[in-house]
Amino acid sequence: MKGAGTVGAIIRWARRRSPWVLHFNSGGCNGCDIEIVDTLTPRFDVERLGILKESSPRHADILLCTGPVTRQSRARLRRIYEQIPAPKWVVAVGGCSCSGGIFRGGYNVLGGIDQVLPVDIYIPGCPSRPEAIIEGILQLLETIE
Amino acid sequence: MRDVASAVLTILVFPGFGFLFVCALAFHWIDRRVTARFQGRVGPPWFQPFADFVKLLAKEDVLPVGAHERACALLPMVSLAAVLTAALHIPVGGYVVTSFEGDLIVVLFLLSLPALAYFLAGWLSASVFSVVGGSRALLQYFAYEVPFLMALAGPAILVGSWSVSRISGAQSGGLWTLLVQPIGFVLAFIGLIGKLKRSPFDIPKAKSEIGAGPLTEFSGRKLALWHLSLQVKTVVGIFLLVDVFLGGSGGGISLSGVTLFGVKCLLVLLALSVTGVLYARLRIDQLATMGWRVLAPLALVQLLVVVLVGG
Amino acid sequence: MNVELLLQALREVLSAPSLDAEYLPIDETCIAVPAECLRRAVDVLVGRFRVTHLSTITAEDTGLEIVLLYHFWDRRGLTLRTSLPRDGPHIASLARIIPGAIFYEQEVAEMLGVVFDGHPVAASLLLPDDWEGPPPLRRPTGDDV
Amino acid sequence: MSRITIPIGPQHPALKEPLSFLLTVEGERIVESALRIGYVHRGLERLFQDRSYVQNVHIAERVCGICSHIHTTAYCQGVEALLGLEVPRRALYVRTLLCELERIHSHLLWLGVLAEHIGFTTVFMYAWRDREIVLDIMEDLSGGRVAHAVNAIGGVRIDIENDHIPAIHARLDELERQMEMFLGVIQHERTFQARTRGVGCLTQEQVQRYCVVGPVARASGVAMDIRRDQPYAVYDELSFRVITADEGDVWARTMVRALEIVESMGMCRQLLDKLPEGPLASRAPRRVPAGLVISRCEAPRGELLYVIRSDGSDRPARVKIRTPTLPTLATLKDQLRGVHTADVPTILAGVDLCIACADR
Amino acid sequence: MSRRSSLAHLLPELVRTLFARRATVRFPSEPPVLAEAYRGRGVVHAELCVGCGLCVRDCPAFALELEREGRHRFRLVHFEDRCAYCGQCVDSCRQDAIALVSEFPRASPCRTAFTRVLVTHEASEE
């Protein structure tokens, strides 16, 4: 599905307007997680941007990760990523999923998401504000081929 | 030659597949938008269902190891084909592709095929969630199907015909079946919610309980077809309800008839959305109890009344 | 909870006349009991004084010994303090008397390597299944460094 | 009937956080459940030992993103006790105000999560929409929606301007109206009751055996509340009721939490009305004298415990955190036995699991 | 427990919601509403910063680094991807040189974008 011709343009258009996300917390404090859920609720309502939170990895396009990767969740994170059908993107939400953040150096913390998965966009903040999360996802969508 | 062309046109464009496709997406959008508004949100833009559909078509299509590949590819198509075929017998604002005595039975049969396909999809896609979802779908099917059938049998018996077009046409005098058989309408409405697996009867696909139910393992094209078949089914179900209980287009083939029909459809859709917004999801055993202890007896009473009084 | 009565009862049951209480900030009393008497002391607390709420068990490796603090609560705090040797520490489990202690003991066991005799569960609670190395809250000993 | 094993988690829509369950079911009934936590274990107790008292305030804030403020309260209160530091009264008022606002936000969030789990999306949306009222108050006060960074050792870092107070009252008025609506739904909506009544029952005896705390304990008739029983901050200057119920099921827990929101709003108003003048913080030295302290607070989910031991340096020798979720987790095995699989999310939501805090 | 009419207890609220002021902020077509006190991006008033490193010492996330070259030359570097936006550095700074402004840090596909040099102190006044 290369971006050739009208079909390509339509597909690209559809992908940008229908990002379904799957959320996985690999060790965060819930701060970012509740801000993600917050984007779904009336104040921010990302459904108006076509974003839906899905419950099965098979239905998702974007993996929204929060929290640093802990030893125990590493394998799960990988597996969930592998279950998402291509094309797929990974978003690291919050300081600790970008770099390990305040938890860097903990004996059970491996660091940011990029220790395990290729990350397409990093959204800093602790927690990231809902606006920042929305902006980050939109920024990612801009770059879709 | 012209006949063939017009037949092809009716099947493919109006009131056939093309029209259904557009309706399905439009109804789906309206439903989501209305729900969102009631929940204090904005909701998706009008092109959303289309974007979702195209995106899914262009996505990788994977199945877990152990899933029955052929069946999994076939089932969404069976489901879609069944509802599309069912639509051919249901008059839309008076227009109908084919109509014959007994087509109501065919329609009802075709409309329950997707439930079966859905159940099989759950069983064959090798995931615990989909298996649980599948078995719930089957249980749910038994709970709503009987009252639904009986509720629809009422008008048929009253009119003395098992053709949707005739039942629809018989109300052109102005006396809607709704007014004669209000209980029947309510039952059919509830049955339809169950058939469409909409909130509060979205038990087989309860996100917080079993992921996405039978569809948990489906992706890409197959998922797109599943979604589409469910959306078309919604449209067909609403058409059916309007034709049987709400007087259809009010008789005759005219622009005003089509408009009237459309308005009625939107009202039913609105009612569906509001019902979905108002209640918590029931548990499968609660639904089964409700189906057998409340809905089925009510349907029976309604039917008896129709047979004794009207028949 | 009357600390004086409690102390008396403990002195009697444990036949330790020198048992005494130490007062800590924020309304807390601490009583040091020998490790082998702990179970009986708890029996007295739970059985006779109806102090059933065990808030948690704190364990610390001070470098010299392992200190265990059993924090009870009944409108004010009561801590039973006991210590174990750093080599092969073990103590009777309270799981029978206070089922709520199961998770607390499990945690102490994996974080400091204390063995609770008679504990019903062997699996780890917080640490990953493939955890290697010494229990994370143990201080490094001279030759480990 | 055949047995199947359903793995729930660590990624599962019923869980906003990772924990995993293995449910063995017969038909739709659960016969056995096995629980695994630790996916969010970040080794915080070790991190506390390795950083200074000042840095630790912010780690405490990130034990959990929902009740962040209560963690720093318990931590700072402990360190202040070790230091023998007198905290200005105005600071304690501000601290307490944030505690209660946070309780409202946490309970509303929870109500939303519960509603979502029983498929009551509208209530979920409404609860989270109205939660924004509290978030707005907190953001205006502290600059943070979730992490407030209000507490410091010795006092607080924010002030409440007097001309801001009427605006807060107005927002609380709005929330009060919404709470009436929620209470109406909880008490009267049939489908809501059908899904929550008689689900996840815990008897008073079970609650005591497992040392359960907070709203879960109170919903089973155990009237335990640190705010009343061992008042900290300025709770001894406030009047409030400790809400209890007898049923011990999810519905009772909903009721307890909903009424606690109402109580908390009353407390916020009292705090705003009585707010004394004065400084906001006392200067705290970096080194803390040797000693041991056990600091208890009533977090939204119940008794929160910080045990801090100092060896006289500028970093603690040991910090132990016992969060309210841990004892509640222990009851899940009992609660889940024999229930319908569809009730699992309800039960999990009912006890208000907080894994980030349980795992630390 | 009174069993008032069993149907639709949410209906009044539904209607109210329909006609209430909309709850949704339309970000990004509308600008974000941030509180004045919001702790966002870090900025340093270069002329005030003396390179004392108090902020670095107290930062819980090790998000600040002071690179010294000789006595009077230093660079204060901020790692936005590690920062917890807690404001401790602001509290610790005795010169009031550092601040967190009301603007959230921007997302980026590349982590190097988060490493920001806040101050480069090259020459001395002496």
Ligand code: SF4
């Ligand atoms: S970035 Fe901060 S708020 Fe977000 S999960 Fe990590 S610690 Fe929590």
Ligand code: SF4
């Ligand atoms: S349960 Fe714990 S981690 Fe989860 S939201 Fe509550 S405090 Fe945070």
Ligand code: SF4
């Ligand atoms: S109980 Fe949970 S939400 Fe509350 S403070 Fe603890 S971790 Fe946070």
Ligand code: SF4
């Ligand atoms: S030397 Fe550079 S950084 Fe320092 S005050 Fe002068 S201009 Fe600013």
Ligand code: SF4
């Ligand atoms: S805001 Fe906090 S984490 Fe960020 S640089 Fe300042 S002290 Fe460090």
Ligand code: SF4
């Ligand atoms: S910002 Fe302040 S604390 Fe940090 S180095 Fe500069 S003067 Fe020192």
Ligand code: SF4
């Ligand atoms: S510097 Fe390179 S490796 Fe690092 S985040 Fe940016 S692109 Fe990735």
Ligand code: SF4
């Ligand atoms: S020039 Fe030297 S003495 Fe002057 S402010 Fe800079 S570091 Fe301090």
